[in-house]
Amino acid sequence: MGSKSSPSSxxxxxxxxxxxxxxxxxxxxxxTRKPLSLWPGMYNSPVTNALWEARSSxxxxxxxxxxxxxxxxxxxxxxxxQSRTSILYxxxxxxxxxxxxxxxxxxxxxxxxxxxxxxxAGTISVxxxxxxxxxxxxxxxxxxxxxxxxLKKPIRVDTDLKIAGAVIWVGRSSIELQLEVTQSTxxxxxxxxxxxxxxxxTFVARDSKTGKSAPxxxxxxxxxQEKMLWEESEERNKSRKRKIEHKxxxxxxxxxxxxxxxxxxxxxxxxPALANRDSILMRDTHLENSLICQPQQRNIHGRIFGGFLMNxxxxxxxxxxxxxxxxxxxxxxxxxxxxxxPVDVGDFLRFKSCVLYTELHNPEQPLINIEVVAHVTRxxxxxxxxxxxxxxxFTVRPDAMKNxxxxxxxxxxxxxxxxxxxxxxxxxxx
Numbered sequence: 001m002g003s004k005s006s007p008s009s010x011x012x013x014x015x016x017x018x019x020x021x022x023x024x025x026x027x028x029x030x031x032t033r034k035p036l037s038l039w040p041g042m043y044n045s046p047v048t049n050a051l052w053e054a055r056s057s058x059x060x061x062x063x064x065x066x067x068x069x070x071x072x073x074x075x076x077x078x079x080x081x082q083s084r085t086s087i088l089y090x091x092x093x094x095x096x097x098x099x100x101x102x103x104x105x106x107x108x109x110x111x112x113x114x115x116x117x118x119x120x121a122g123t124i125s126v127x128x129x130x131x132x133x134x135x136x137x138x139x140x141x142x143x144x145x146x147x148x149x150x151l152k153k154p155i156r157v158d159t160d161l162k163i164a165g166a167v168i169w170v171g172r173s174s175i176e177l178q179l180e181v182t183q184s185t186x187x188x189x190x191x192x193x194x195x196x197x198x199x200x201x202t203f204v205a206r207d208s209k210t211g212k213s214a215p216x217x218x219x220x221x222x223x224x225q226e227k228m229l230w231e232e233s234e235e236r237n238k239s240r241k242r243k244i245e246h247k248x249x250x251x252x253x254x255x256x257x258x259x260x261x262x263x264x265x266x267x268x269x270x271x272p273a274l275a276n277r278d279s280i281l282m283r284d285t286h287l288e289n290s291l292i293c294q295p296q297q298r299n300i301h302g303r304i305f306g307g308f309l310m311n312x313x314x315x316x317x318x319x320x321x322x323x324x325x326x327x328x329x330x331x332x333x334x335x336x337x338x339x340x341x342p343v344d345v346g347d348f349l350r351f352k353s354c355v356l357y358t359e360l361h362n363p364e365q366p367l368i369n370i371e372v373v374a375h376v377t378r379x380x381x382x383x384x385x386x387x388x389x390x391x392x393x394f395t396v397r398p399d400a401m402k403n404x405x406x407x408x409x410x411x412x413x414x415x416x417x418x419x420x421x422x423x424x425x426x427x428x429x430x
Contacts, residue, residue, distance in 0.1 A: 010086045013046050013097065046097060047087055047116040069137040071207060076131055077218040078167075080226050083128040083177070086164035087120055091157055098157055108155040110331050111311035111318075113197075117179055118143060118307030120163055121201035122299070124177050128167045129205060129216050139214050140206040143306035143339050144174065147200035147236070150333040155196050159183055168226070169233035173205045173213040176233050200233075258418045265413040279409040282417050285355035287320045290377075293347045304343040309374060309388055310334075312351060317370040317392040320353040325368060327405050329394035332367070335427065341387040343376055349387070350375040355410045356391070357421050366407040368394045369424060391424060 091098045103109045125141045155161065165179035181197040207214040221227045268275045291312075293304050314334070321329035343349060352373050359367035372390040377383070396405065412418040 009084055010088055013087055013089050046100065047119055071209075071214065072131050072136045072139070074131075075215055075217050077220050078128055079220050079222050080166040080168060080229075081222070083124050084164065084166035085120065085124050085127065086162055087116070089161040092160050102157045105328065106157055108157050108161065110151070110155075111314040113155070113181070114149075114310040114314055114334070115305065115307035117163065117181075117199050118146075118201070118305065118310060120165060121177055121179060121199075121203070124165050124167060125175050125201075125203040128170075128175060128177075128219070131217070137208050139216070140208045140211075140301050141175070141203045142206065142301070142303070142342065144202045144204045145339065146202075146306075146310070146334070146337040148333060148335050149197055149199045151197050151331055152193070153196050154330075155181065155183055167219055168200075168221075168229040169237075170216055170219045171237070172215055175203045175205070175216055176236075177201055177203075178229060200236075257422055258415060261412055261418040261421060262415065264411045265418075268411065269413055276409070278406070279411050282354055282356065282410050282412050282421075285320065285324050285410060286352065287316060287323065287354075288350065288352045289316055290348065290350040293343060293345050293349055295345050298345050302345065304345065304347070304349075306339055309339075309343065310337070310390070313353075313372040313374065313388070313390040314392065316351050316353045317372050317390065318394070320355060320370050320372075321368050321392075321394040324355050325394075325396050325400075325405070325407060327396045327400040329368065329396060332393045332395055335391040335393070335424075337388065337390055339388055341376060341385055343374075343387050348377045348379065350377050350384075356424055357410050358407055360407060360409065364398055364401060365395050366401070368396075368407065370394065371420065371424070391427075 089097065089101070091101070101108050101112055122141060122143070129139050129141060161181065161183050163179055163181050165177055167175055167177045169176040177200070179199045179201070180195055181199075182194040183196050184194045205214045205216045206212065219230070221230045264276065264279060265281065268279075268281050289312075297304050297308050299305050314331075318329060318331070352375065354371055356369045356371040358369065370392045372392070373386055374388040374390070375384045376387045396407070412421055
């Protein structure tokens, strides 16, 4: 992030339960931590627990804001260092914490990490927007989008892990911040880049009374690194606007591309006996799960955590890639995510996934692109709306390919499916 965090801004994360090797009985009604059991969202992860405990006074004000308080009238100017916060996972010494994050292959569960990243991003946003004036009503900050996250190396569960982040850019009512996941490797005499993953989150501010967009505190970059991050963020915002215009221009010129994509799918539908055995229809890769959103999954504003949605979407995407490839998938990246519609407690949420397409030009690293769409379904109203669309990219280990594993080509059967593939390919190449 360009500068080191001060010791006071590093939040250590500890396990929330006693070790199974502790012979003393466990009292379920007690805790070694500050009792926050009545606060929403405490079940999510030890990270959320640690973040909320570290800044309890701010969150208490957000949970019970003063009635009829005026909005913040004077915007402050803050530096990135004032919002910089980091989390330390003591995996090497905390057995129970390690077990809470371990996946079956002795690496960190990426879904839980995505949840933690969103929790930390929210805390950093609140830090920047807070004006330390208890007489004004606080802002509501919601996750608007997440930029592409690329996993640079596997994240081990037996080595200490750190996430650090700060606000890098602000608009009138939006905030962008960057988080870095770092894990040093002690085995090599030449230490490699400790950065395992970088993530950029965008939050938008809303007035807690009117629900309308609200201005946020200004940002003053100080170091050369902070100024560079500001300029890069400015360019990203301009690029997003250009992509929207470019997408409109392409709308009338993609007929030939659609026809090319649909050609093989029509063979599957009309002449299945003659279809390519190395291909499969997109609809035959579908998986789905559903849930009722519970109060324990809400954030301080009563809405479902964006990080919880990312966690559940990742778990389904991983399962979809596993069932499709026939070998343990390796996560590579999650593409840009827009949070289109808030999800409330009690909503009936359906996650639908499929393999959107595969990229097979590199036989040693085939790419499996998974789409997960979250639908908010209301049976009483006979309605279903898309809340989020997630895109994950996986591969498989090289040794699986050497043992004869073959990844199939995925083809669309309908024009709507073909358009989704084209949109994703264009987004990847832009």
